[in-house]
Amino acid sequence: MRSTTxxxxxxxxxxxxxxxxxxxxxxxxxxxxxxxSLAPRADIEASWxxxxxxxxxxxxxxxxxxxxxxxxxxxxxxxxxxxLLPVLxxxxxxxxxxxxxxxxxxxxxxxxxxxxxxxxxxASVLRMADGHGFEPGADWRESTxxxxxxxxxxxxxxxxxxxxxxxxxxxxxxxxxxxxxxTDPRDGRLMGVVDVSGPVTTMHPATLLLVGSVARxxxxxxxxxxxxxxxxxxxVAAPLLCRVGGRALAVDGHGWTAxxxxxxxxxxxxxxxxxxxxxxxxxxxxxxxxxxxxxxWLLRPLDGAxxxxxxxxxxxxxxxxxxxxxxxxxxxxxxxxxxxxELSPRHAELLYVLAVRRDGRTAAELAxxxxxxxxxTVTVRAEMSRIRRTLGGVLAHRPYRFRDxxxxxxxxxxxxxxxxxxxxxxxxxxxxxAADGGRRAPGPGLNRG
Numbered sequence: 001m002r003s004t005t006x007x008x009x010x011x012x013x014x015x016x017x018x019x020x021x022x023x024x025x026x027x028x029x030x031x032x033x034x035x036x037s038l039a040p041r042a043d044i045e046a047s048w049x050x051x052x053x054x055x056x057x058x059x060x061x062x063x064x065x066x067x068x069x070x071x072x073x074x075x076x077x078x079x080x081x082x083x084l085l086p087v088l089x090x091x092x093x094x095x096x097x098x099x100x101x102x103x104x105x106x107x108x109x110x111x112x113x114x115x116x117x118x119x120x121x122x123a124s125v126l127r128m129a130d131g132h133g134f135e136p137g138a139d140w141r142e143s144t145x146x147x148x149x150x151x152x153x154x155x156x157x158x159x160x161x162x163x164x165x166x167x168x169x170x171x172x173x174x175x176x177x178x179x180x181x182x183t184d185p186r187d188g189r190l191m192g193v194v195d196v197s198g199p200v201t202t203m204h205p206a207t208l209l210l211v212g213s214v215a216r217x218x219x220x221x222x223x224x225x226x227x228x229x230x231x232x233x234x235x236v237a238a239p240l241l242c243r244v245g246g247r248a249l250a251v252d253g254h255g256w257t258a259x260x261x262x263x264x265x266x267x268x269x270x271x272x273x274x275x276x277x278x279x280x281x282x283x284x285x286x287x288x289x290x291x292x293x294x295x296x297w298l299l300r301p302l303d304g305a306x307x308x309x310x311x312x313x314x315x316x317x318x319x320x321x322x323x324x325x326x327x328x329x330x331x332x333x334x335x336x337x338x339x340x341x342e343l344s345p346r347h348a349e350l351l352y353v354l355a356v357r358r359d360g361r362t363a364a365e366l367a368x369x370x371x372x373x374x375x376x377t378v379t380v381r382a383e384m385s386r387i388r389r390t391l392g393g394v395l396a397h398r399p400y401r402f403r404d405x406x407x408x409x410x411x412x413x414x415x416x417x418x419x420x421x422x423x424x425x426x427x428x429x430x431x432x433x434a435a436d437g438g439r440r441a442p443g444p445g446l447n448r449g
Contacts, residue, residue, distance in 0.1 A: 360401030
């Protein structure tokens with residue numbers, strides 16, 4: 001019989017010492033493979049399983065070397081999160097009484113690799129963090145320090161709260177933390193994590209909502225800046241396109257369209273990682289003449305090329321790489337060149353299903369595969385529409401599938417249990433279980449009562 005899952009609101013209503021003892025009991029039972037009166041929350045259970053598989057020591061604090069001051073400054077300078085620090089501070093550090101002993105927490109900002117870039121807050125909590133190596137330049141990935149608000153949010157790709165003995169490593173049980181990933185709205189790339197941490201007595205169930213809301217607010221700020229940049233580019237490009245004549249469009253550095261002339265409007269053109277002036281093959285336009293513009297590029301399809309022209313012929317091979325825990329890519333290559341794009345978690349799930357089901361899937365079948373609900377066809381169609389803006393030359397629909405003439409290679413992790421670890425999609429979970437012969441269910445040391 002399945003145990004009742006721990007509720008974070010119930011924990012907050014308990015005495016902090018009582019709550020810590022309860023969580024310690026659940027953790028100890030999980031480590032020993034024994035049933036407990038309560039089950040860990042889903043994100044915590046999934047993280048503990050990963051820690052057990054990776055051999056993280058639950059009783060010893062492991063630390064990696066800090067970045068050098070020069071390396072730390074270099075990472076800070078190139079992080080897109082540096083522009084969002086004022087928004088994060090305003091949302092998380094300007095709370096009433098934030099400098100008093102009654103409200104003791106720190107804000108931590110880490111990059112997509114789990115390296116702590118910035119940290120500020122209550123002086124006593126900063127000293128407490130120093131004692132745990134929770135300082136600028138530290139590696140706070142799950143595989144280094146166990147379940148925590150930074151590393152676990154990076155893997156789960158959603159806001160996560162970790163309280164007391166929910167931390168896998170026992171030396172962190174005096175902490176409570178809540179972290180939320182921050183993604184770039186321009187390309188869906190994971191930029192990092194914002195986290196609020198403090199002593200266990202400061203735990204509140206609303207902290208997770210606050211951190212998640214501030215992360216979304218930061219993304220909205222970046223989106224507004226992006227739209228303002230497109231407006232500036234449009235002001236420059238629109239008159240230029242009229243003078244150039246013919247088919248042309250102006251895009252920013254991420255491929256978002258600012259102005260178009262003589263072509264059907266498109267939201268975005270996939271661009272190679274390193275784009276320069278000259279003749280370049282682009283997946284949705286064919287061969288183009290590329291010229292730089294202030295804040296972007298002028299793209300002019302050459303004769304015989306246009307949206308979708310010869311795309312399927314040019315894209316003879318597609319490699320879907322889901323072998324890494326957080327970074328998933330699709331690479332398309334053919335006679336006229338190749339290009340690669342990073343995938344969002346949802347797009348990685350959808351393309352994985354299509355890669356293993358080459359006969360194709362209807363919208364209802366994909367909805368069942370990914371959401372466990374065949375009625376969510378509107379969501380599937382919207383996501384597939386976004387994917388086809390990038391992969392229109394290699395994807396067909398009715399049903400959704402890769403075109404027969406395209407060679408598809410799927411690169412999966414060596415351990416089936418590591419396949420898209422963030423995903424709760426039924427098709428992915430079934431693949432993990434089937435590929436491993438069912439030996440991992442319900443997981444090492446995590447038997448249910």
